[in-house]
Amino acid sequence: MDKNFLRQEIIRLKAEKNAVILAHYYQNEEIQEIADFIGDSLELSKKAQQTNADVIVFAGVHFMAETTKILNPNKKVLLPDWEAGCSLADGCNPEDFKVFKEQYPDHIIVTYINCSAEIKAMSDLVCTSANAKKIIGSIPEEQKIIFAPDENLGNYLKKETKRDLVLWKGSCVVHEAFSLDKLIEIYTKNPNAKIAAHPESESHILKVAHYIGSTSGIINFIKTDPAAVFIVATEAGILHELSKAVRDKTLIPAPSTEDNSCACSECAFMKMNTLEKLYLCLKNESPEMKISEELRIEALKPIERMLELS
Numbered sequence: 001m002d003k004n005f006l007r008q009e010i011i012r013l014k015a016e017k018n019a020v021i022l023a024h025y026y027q028n029e030e031i032q033e034i035a036d037f038i039g040d041s042l043e044l045s046k047k048a049q050q051t052n053a054d055v056i057v058f059a060g061v062h063f064m065a066e067t068t069k070i071l072n073p074n075k076k077v078l079l080p081d082w083e084a085g086c087s088l089a090d091g092c093n094p095e096d097f098k099v100f101k102e103q104y105p106d107h108i109i110v111t112y113i114n115c116s117a118e119i120k121a122m123s124d125l126v127c128t129s130a131n132a133k134k135i136i137g138s139i140p141e142e143q144k145i146i147f148a149p150d151e152n153l154g155n156y157l158k159k160e161t162k163r164d165l166v167l168w169k170g171s172c173v174v175h176e177a178f179s180l181d182k183l184i185e186i187y188t189k190n191p192n193a194k195i196a197a198h199p200e201s202e203s204h205i206l207k208v209a210h211y212i213g214s215t216s217g218i219i220n221f222i223k224t225d226p227a228a229v230f231i232v233a234t235e236a237g238i239l240h241e242l243s244k245a246v247r248d249k250t251l252i253p254a255p256s257t258e259d260n261s262c263a264c265s266e267c268a269f270m271k272m273n274t275l276e277k278l279y280l281c282l283k284n285e286s287p288e289m290k291i292s293e294e295l296r297i298e299a300l301k302p303i304e305r306m307l308e309l310s
Contacts, residue, residue, distance in 0.1 A: 021034060028273070113303075198214070218238065228248070
């Protein structure tokens with residue numbers, strides 16, 4: 001379908017249905033351009049709570065739309081592609097996690113927001129990469145903790161908080177794809193550059209980073225730091241909006257081990273959403289995210305505890 005037609009129809013349908021489009025930073029540029037709000041997953045879910053729209057289209061992945069529905073039970077939440085999953089969320093199966101949890105009965109459970117509603121419902125607290133240190137720090141020192149599902153983020157938190165966390169072995173394929181050799185090669189050519197990395201990256205990448213933080217943290221760091229060149233170790237989609245905000249700075253995506261088209265690390269799940277799927281999802285009001293009220297209430301509890309703390 002013609003992209004101009006799609007854009008016009010999306011704008012028309014948004015007005016007709018009182019809908020808003022939330023786009024994660026990792027979305028294709030054309031989706032970011034038409035979105036009402038661009039951000040990271042929790043920031044967008046909170047934006048959804050503040051809007052008076054009847055319909056929310058979440059251009060992101062499955063667990064993000066699910067979190068939005070947990071926080072907005074009375075709004076219709078749509079996802080352009082139902083199959084847009086997440087290696088991290090998909091790698092933490094509720095049945096397996098229940099067995100894992102039972103091995104540590106005296107531990108409280110902190111889960112990274114990148115997990116399913118079933119996993120959130122088994123948790124005491126939820127965190128994001130931006131507030132994880134604060135959430136862990138709010139727990140009494142003598143209290144034992146399980147952290148799931150991201151092992152790389154867990155190892156980073158162990159180092160930062162000096163807490164002995166029991167970790168679930170999960171990872172994000174995007175953040176594990178960075179090549180240290182290629183990164184050092186680029187850095188050697190740009191010795192004044194600063195490396196900004198997401199804490200879901202492996203420890204050897206984090207060791208060479210000048211800044212470690214969430215997607216929004218990386219963006220703020222690049223906007224405010226005086227350096228002129230930045231090597232960015234997270235999903236390359238964040239460079240689109242960021243490059244507009246820092247036109248005088250050079251942004252280099254950290255190279256991946258794969259010899260892919262952009263030589264950077266892209267999330268195939270995020271890129272499953274297209275302008276055409278966005279249009280069809282608004283037009284047909286499908287696929288729609290639905291969640292049982294019983295599960296929603298249980299999954300909401302640890303999110304509300306996190307929001308109170310942060």
